[in-house]
Amino acid sequence: MTVIDPQRNLDLQGGVLAESLSLMEALSPIGSMHESSAPAELAGLHKTFELFGQMSQQLSQSYLMLEDRVKHLSSQLEKQTAERLKELAEKEQLAERLSSLLDLLPGGVVVINEDGLIEQCNPAARELLDAFSGELVGSRWVDVIRSCFRPRQDDGHEVSTVGGSRLSISTRSLENQPGQIVLLTDQTETRHLQEEVSRNERLSAMGKMVASLAHQIRTPLSAAMLFGGHLKNPGLEDTKRVAIAQRLMSRLSHLEQQVRDMLIFAKGDLKTAELIQVREFCLSLQDAITAHDWPETVDVELRNQCPEEAFYCNSEALVGAVLNLVENAAQATSHKISVQISLTQSRDKAWFICSVKDDGPGMNKKTLSKVMEPFFTTKSQGTGLGLAVVKAVVSAHGGEFTLASEEGDGTEAILKIPLVQLTSAEIEGVE
Structure with missing residues (x-):
């Protein structure tokens, strides 16, 4: 933006005034023409009019220059005004867009000032904190916490609300100004999905365990039954009976170990x-x-x-x-x-x-x-x-x-x- 120099205008006006005084001094001898000769008087008058013409021409040129300067400054002012209006319109559009995005966010956003009062919140925050009876904006964040949250022992990284929802809460300080922004994310459905996945994993592990147990028990159990069948033979020699009994006990001990391992892992x-x-x-x-x-x-x-x-x-x-x-x-x-x-x-x-x-x-x-x-x-x-x-x-x-x-x-x-x-x-x- 170009600025008119006031000192330059004063200098221009001073020059015009000085030239006017010179003209008056030049015209002053006219009153005493009777004291001079006619040729000398005519020569002085001619010189005076030439000086007056030069001054008039200079004044005209100065006026034209000043007029051009004003036009130039006016053009620059109009251009800068148009740019400022355009910038202002773009900022308004950006503010409207950010406001729309804030309203459309699936997570709750709460802005808290340095006094702990809520300055701004989006519709998602109002929905997640619907247990608060009053208006969120202008209320103390501490009062909202007391009214809306009911922590439980199994919350983990989330916090339970009065309505049973699980919310994750993250905070961050505002840049260049006091206050905080709080982001609320509903993790209720995610927690349900995690519990469902964990339950399915336990069922899958249980299925593997049962299948493995059945497979592992079958072999030593078959051997134990075979050895037990031999022991039923009344004509079996004592030495063979003892050896078969030892093998039977070995298989039964193996079965007991398998069952014990399964129980320890399961419990x-x-x-x-x-x-x-x-x-x-x-x-x-x-x-x-x-x-x-x-x-x-x-x-x-x-x-x-x-x-x-x-x-x-x-x-x-x-x-x-x-x-x-x-x-x-x-x-x-x-x-x-x-x-x-x-x-x-x-x-x-x-x-x-x-x-x-x-x-x-x-x-x-x-x-x-x-x-x-x-x-x-x-x-x-x-x-x-x-x-x-x-x-x-x-x-x-x-x-x-x-x-x-x-x-x-x-x-x-x-x-x-x-x-x-x-x-x-x-x-x-x-x-």
Whole structure:
């Protein structure tokens, strides 16, 4: 935008005034013409009129320049005015568009000022907060929260409303001004869909579990029935009767282990209120290893290096978890395999550590990454629940379960369970 310079106009007016004074001074000798000669008077008068003509011409030129300047400034002013009007119209259109988008948003938008009062909200927010009896705009946001929300224990990342809806709430500070903007999203349908998916996943897992259980029970059950049929033979020799009875008990023990694993996986909860010493757990584990019918190719060694320490556990479940690990090692190869079970404690004496290490074929990285998933197995007769059950048992004890393996270099499973620091009197009470 061009601005007229006031100082320039004053200079122009001053020049015109000075030239006018010069003209008056030039005309002043006319009054005293009688004192001069006629030729001199005519020459002076002629010169005066020439000066007057020059001044008139200069005034005309200055006026024309001023007129052109005014036209130019008027044109620029009209142009800038048109641009400003166009910009204003575009801003109004943008404001209307943003207002329409705000009204059409599926989520609720609430703008809160620095005093905690609602300055603006869209129709979706009014619908989600319909439990509030008054007008939202101008009300305190704290009052709206008290009237519309009823938190529940299972809310998670959402908040329940009085009407039973689940809303997710996110806030953000306004830029360059005090206040906040609150975004409300209705997650009710999403939560229902998540619950439906979770229910379907549980049903699917249950179906796999039932199918696996039926498949796994059928084989040892058939063998047990076969051995039981042999025992009915009255002419069976005593030595053969004892051998068949041992095989029958082995199959029944296998059946019991399968059912126990399924129950642990299905229930998920395990009581670990029994306080025992590591020595006592070691004896129970040794008895279970001795009673188990291992193949001749399997050599199991048990070492206890922290007999006096104590921990809370479910002895039966924990012994079964360790036997699962030994059974996995035994089934990994048909060749001779050595399994070492070491019972130790961490350096800070805070953890009981049970290490089950074998010198079998090991696993590759791909198998190792999936081996703890339920129902994943590399065996034709496996349930895929062995390691999943071990992990569940250790987790129920508040511990950690890790597995390390390299193809061709064996596998090591480590169970870590927190120890309990006892006094001498308490140790005697445990014994």
